[in-house]
Amino acid sequence: MAAHGCFITFEGPEGSGKTSQAEQLAGYLEEKGHEVVLTYEPGDTLVSKEIRKILLDPSSPQIDSRTELLLFAADRAQHVSEIIKEALIQNKVVLCCRYVDSTIAYQGYGRNIDLNLIQELNEIATGGLMPDLTVLLDLDVSLGLERAIRIRKEESASGDSDRMESQRIQFHEQVRKGFLSIANDNPDRVKVLDSSVPFEDVQNSIRSIVDEFLNQND
Ligand SMILES: Nc1ncnc2c1ncn2[C@@H]1O[C@H](COP(=O)(O)OP(=O)(O)OP(=O)(O)O)[C@@H](O)[C@H]1O
Ligand SMILES: [Mg+2]
Known part of the structure; x- marks a missing residue:
């Protein structure tokens, strides 16, 4: 387990x-008495909000792939130190939408940046803090974009x-392939769920996985 609390990430195209599944899970866990963050x-700190604007603004000038990679890493470093670590020390359950796996999938598989370089940068940005559990919501990319x-x-x-x-759609296909490959390489940490089924069914599967994990690590 990371620090003292429990660190769960949500990944996927x-x-x-x-976002919507993590929100519902947060309510469920709070009802069960957990403190949830x-x-x-990118973007859940003051510094990060500025970085997010640059990264996601469609009118941003052409951003070089390495600039993009470094901006995501800078965002993550701030996020880990300001929010995630603090919450874990206070024994909270942290639910985080997108983390290191998104960088591997988007910048590695999507933009073809060397995977070892990305791993190193993830390590620098997080100080080695990895999620205890990752829920990978898998979905056909066209359906997800719609x-x-x-x-x-x-x-x-x-x-x-x-x-x-x-x-381009091919970019998103590569990203999805990247996520599935990460899941394949990390079966203990990453649980893949089909997100084309009804929302409540996905939520129930997430709750079973998280309940089992929290019971095991009580
Ligand atoms: N299993 C599902 N069936 C039908 N609709 C769904 C399902 N899961 C999510 N949705 C709907 O899809 C839309 C996108 O969901 P959401 O914003 O949670 O995705 P996201 O992964 O956070 O997206 P982004 O990558 O843009 O952050 C929402 O309108 C949500 O209600
Ligand atoms: Mg979202």
């Missing part, structure tokens, strides 16, 4: 249900896609 990358774009239209006046969502 665009629109696969990370729900957080996300869902992500629909929710954006509901939430913002412009409804414009962000810089990542606007990447």
Whole structure:
């Protein structure tokens, strides 16, 4: 277990249900008496919000792949030190949407940056803090993008896609392949769930996995 609390990450392609599933799980765990911190990358600290703007703004000028990688790493370093570590020390359950696996999937598999370099950078940014458990919500990329774009239209006046969502479909296919490969290499930590089934079914599967994990590590 990381520090004292429990560190659970949610990973998966665009629109696969990370945010909405993590929110529901947070409510469930709180009802059971856990103290929960729900957080996300990029952008859940003041410094990170500025970085997120640059990373996701569709009008950002062409960002070099290495610049992008370093910005995500900078965001993560701040996030770990300011939010995640603190919460774990206070024995809380941390639910985090996107973490080191997203960098491997997007910058490694999507942008073809050397995987060893990314691992090293992840290590520097996190100080070696890895999740205890990772829920990988897997979904056909076109379906996920449709869902992500629909929710954006509901939430913002412009409804414009962000810089990542606007990447070619082949990019997203590579990202999905990357996530599945990470899961294959880390079967104890990463649990893959099919997110094409109804929302409640996915939520129930997540609850079973997390309940079992928390009971084992009580
Ligand atoms: N299993 C499901 N069946 C149908 N709709 C779903 C399912 N899971 C999530 N959705 C819907 O898909 C949309 C996108 O979900 P959500 O924003 O949680 O995904 P996300 O993975 O956090 O996306 P992003 O990568 O953009 O952060 C939401 O409208 C959500 O209600
Ligand atoms: Mg989300």
